[in-house]
Amino acid sequence: xxxxxxxxxxxxxxxxxxxxxxxxxxxxxxxxxxxxxxxxxxxxxxxxxxxxxxxxxxxxxxxxxxxxxxxxxxxxxxxxxxxxxxxxxxxxxxxxxxxxxxxxxxxxxxxxxxxxxxxxxxxxxxxxxxxxxxxxxxxxxxxxxxxxxxxxxxxxxxxxxxxxxxxxxxxxxxxxxxxxxxxxxxxxxxxxxxxxxxxxxxxxxxxxxxxxxxxxxxxxxxxxxxxxxxxxxxxxxxxxxxxxxxxxxxxxxxxxxxxxxxxxxxxxxxxxxxxxxxxxxxxxxxxxxxxxxxxxxxxxxxxxxxxxxxxxxxxxxxx
Amino acid sequence: xxxxxxxxxxxxxxxxxxxxxxxxxxxxxxxxxxxxxxxxxxxxxxxxxxxxxxxxxxxxxxxxxxxxxxxxxxxxxxxxxxxxxxxxxxxxxxxxxxxxxxxxxxxxxxxxxxxxxxxxxxxxxxxxxxxxxxxxxxxxxxxxxxxxxxxxxxxxxxxxxxxxxxxxxxxxxxxxxxxxxxxxxxxxxxxxxxxxxxxxxxxxxxxxxxxxxxxxxxxxxxxxxxxxxxxxxxxxxxxxxxxxxxxxxxxxxxxxxxxxxxxxxxxxxxxxxxxxxxxxxxxxxxxxxxxxxxxxxxxxxxxxxxxxxxxxxxxxxxxxxxx
Numbered sequence: 001x002x003x004x005x006x007x008x009x010x011x012x013x014x015x016x017x018x019x020x021x022x023x024x025x026x027x028x029x030x031x032x033x034x035x036x037x038x039x040x041x042x043x044x045x046x047x048x049x050x051x052x053x054x055x056x057x058x059x060x061x062x063x064x065x066x067x068x069x070x071x072x073x074x075x076x077x078x079x080x081x082x083x084x085x086x087x088x089x090x091x092x093x094x095x096x097x098x099x100x101x102x103x104x105x106x107x108x109x110x111x112x113x114x115x116x117x118x119x120x121x122x123x124x125x126x127x128x129x130x131x132x133x134x135x136x137x138x139x140x141x142x143x144x145x146x147x148x149x150x151x152x153x154x155x156x157x158x159x160x161x162x163x164x165x166x167x168x169x170x171x172x173x174x175x176x177x178x179x180x181x182x183x184x185x186x187x188x189x190x191x192x193x194x195x196x197x198x199x200x201x202x203x204x205x206x207x208x209x210x211x212x213x214x215x216x217x218x219x220x221x222x223x224x225x226x227x228x229x230x231x232x233x234x235x236x237x238x239x240x241x242x243x244x245x246x247x248x249x250x251x252x253x254x255x256x257x258x259x260x261x262x263x264x265x266x267x268x269x270x271x272x273x274x275x276x277x278x279x280x281x282x283x284x285x286x287x288x289x290x291x292x293x294x295x296x297x298x299x300x301x302x303x304x305x306x307x308x309x310x311x312x313x314x315x316x317x318x319x
Numbered sequence: 320x321x322x323x324x325x326x327x328x329x330x331x332x333x334x335x336x337x338x339x340x341x342x343x344x345x346x347x348x349x350x351x352x353x354x355x356x357x358x359x360x361x362x363x364x365x366x367x368x369x370x371x372x373x374x375x376x377x378x379x380x381x382x383x384x385x386x387x388x389x390x391x392x393x394x395x396x397x398x399x400x401x402x403x404x405x406x407x408x409x410x411x412x413x414x415x416x417x418x419x420x421x422x423x424x425x426x427x428x429x430x431x432x433x434x435x436x437x438x439x440x441x442x443x444x445x446x447x448x449x450x451x452x453x454x455x456x457x458x459x460x461x462x463x464x465x466x467x468x469x470x471x472x473x474x475x476x477x478x479x480x481x482x483x484x485x486x487x488x489x490x491x492x493x494x495x496x497x498x499x500x501x502x503x504x505x506x507x508x509x510x511x512x513x514x515x516x517x518x519x520x521x522x523x524x525x526x527x528x529x530x531x532x533x534x535x536x537x538x539x540x541x542x543x544x545x546x547x548x549x550x551x552x553x554x555x556x557x558x559x560x561x562x563x564x565x566x567x568x569x570x571x572x573x574x575x576x577x578x579x580x581x582x583x584x585x586x587x588x589x590x591x592x593x594x595x596x597x598x599x600x601x602x603x604x605x606x607x608x609x610x611x612x613x614x615x616x617x618x619x620x621x622x623x624x625x626x627x628x629x630x631x632x633x634x635x636x637x638x639x640x641x642x
Contacts, residue, residue, distance in 0.1 A: 073450070125633050128394070128450070129587045132577060133633075136626030143619030247458055250451070260448045295462030299455040303441065310446050 084227015
């Protein structure tokens with residue numbers, strides 16, 4: 001890359017922060033508040049624990065963002081996390097051990113993503129109803145495999161992923177690097193193009209079907225791996241553990257400025273959105289609020305963040 | 320005279336063409352009922368079929384508002400929360416003066432309408448996406464309910480609800496009659512009035528509707544208020560059949576109301592469909608559940624089959640034409 005090209009790249013990257021300023025400010029304020037309430041946070045161990053709490057939300061938010069950028073939506077995120085955890089916990093006793101379990105979870109995510117993607121990208125059925133129906137199927141399959149929480153996750157894996165090591169933080173960094181690399185491929189660039197204007201993208205030579213299909217497969221793999229991580233965290237598989245994550249994923253993405261109609265939003269925004277929610281829950285916990293109050297706050301935050309820009313544009317038109 | 324006949328035939332044909340998708344579900348229900356009656360002893364008994372329709376009445380009532388919201392190009396994901404709200408606050412709203420219990424019912428429905436008005440205002444006047452607004456509303460209500468009611472079930476004694484849950488008029492349950500009345504009113508509104516036609520117009524093409532002077536914000540507000548009131552009615556019917564309200568009582572009805580709409584041939588993309596099909600969709604859902612229960616399938620199988628059923632009926636609900 002020439003010097004001029006590099007300058008242009010960073011300029012564009014900087015421009016993509018537009019509209020995220022408020023989110024970053026609020027996030028910084030809450031992080032400071034959290035640090036004041038809980039001064040021990042900056043020790044390596046406490047930080048590792050904090051990132052472990054944030055990691056599942058961050059991953060499902062990232063998966064939801066990939067799909068939403070193409071103009072779709074995935075309402076089966078929660079049941080998919082549950083199914084991932086169930087599959088992980090019931091395959092790791094097998095002859096292949098941890099390796100077999102990871103392989104099974106990867107295959108599961110890719111298969112379900114491919115099914116969703118085929119319906120949406122090739123069949124052109126509305127993503128909302130396809131993923132809603134699939135959420136039934138996935139929940140049912142999870143209940144059939146493990147009717148109640150159980151299964152087995154090797155303690156060594158739990159210790160590695162969710163113990164005292166900052167593994168989750170490294171995984172997060174790894175994900176961001178992989179995401180940047182993906183954005184440099186034709187399929188990655190196509191994500192936003194297809195979501196913004198599918199017809200225009202098609203006329204410019206973007207393979208619209210392939211972009212959509214891979215988006216759903218990638219998102220499926222991310223979500224099922226989140227299930228594996230949750231299983232490692234809790235030490236067992238649970239057929240309903242993911243239920244609240246559907247909303248959390250959408251909330252984090254919307255909070256991060258990812259638009260509903262596709263083509264709008266950034267991964268850094270979605271990750272910041274999920275971090276804000278995670279910090280918020282921690283702060284509320286420290287202030288002694290009941291855990292269910294977080295639902296109320298989560299709902300209010302979503303409504304406010306979505307309606308503020310709408311209100312602002314209405315005022316601008318009026319004046 | 321001849322033109323009159325031609326006109327009638329033409330109108331009948333255009334009606335059939337427009338609602339063919341809605342009528343498919345009736346065919347499936349009829350086939351299932353006949354086959355099941357022949358194969359399973361007692362399935363075809365009047366009391367059993369009436370029981371199926373009674374259960375379908377709850378889904379059907381929720382699906383009234385859901386159908387209208389979907390036809391207008393939206394969706395209401397807060398119906399299950401509204402059902403739970405009405406089922407839980409009704410016992411709290413009972414007064415000694417209010418002997419018939421009608422006052423409490425009116426208050427509970429007013430609360431539901433208020434929730435719908437908040438949804439409708441945010442969607443119609445502020446322009447929030449229906450999916451996000453109703454999902455957020457559902458989350459907020461879910462949190463509030465647990466804070467207010469906790470985990471315990473609340474029993475109710477309400478004269479009108481007791482009547483609704485147990486009375487029969489000419490052997491037809493009062494709940495079914497309530498459903499039929501609401502269904503008739505909804506069908507008349509959608510297909511027989513000006514504002515009903517505008518619901519279809521908004522769903523078919525919001526931009527053209529706005530430019531043609533359709534008061535979209537006002538109608539959207541009305542749609543979500545209607546949806547919340549219907550969900551409230553369903554919550555009351557459910558409470559009358561159950562006798563107790565508890566957090567989570569409405570949860571199964573969100574997905575089944577959407578499933579009933581889709582099975583009934585209404586396009587999830589808006590602008591096309593009818594409540595006529597949703598009625599059959601609701602009965603079809605309950606029939607399927609009853610059949611699965613007969614073969615002793617677990618909750619897991621029920622969920623899988625329901626999901627596959629919706630996926631299988633997708634071609635009826637329409638493809639994304641825009642790309």
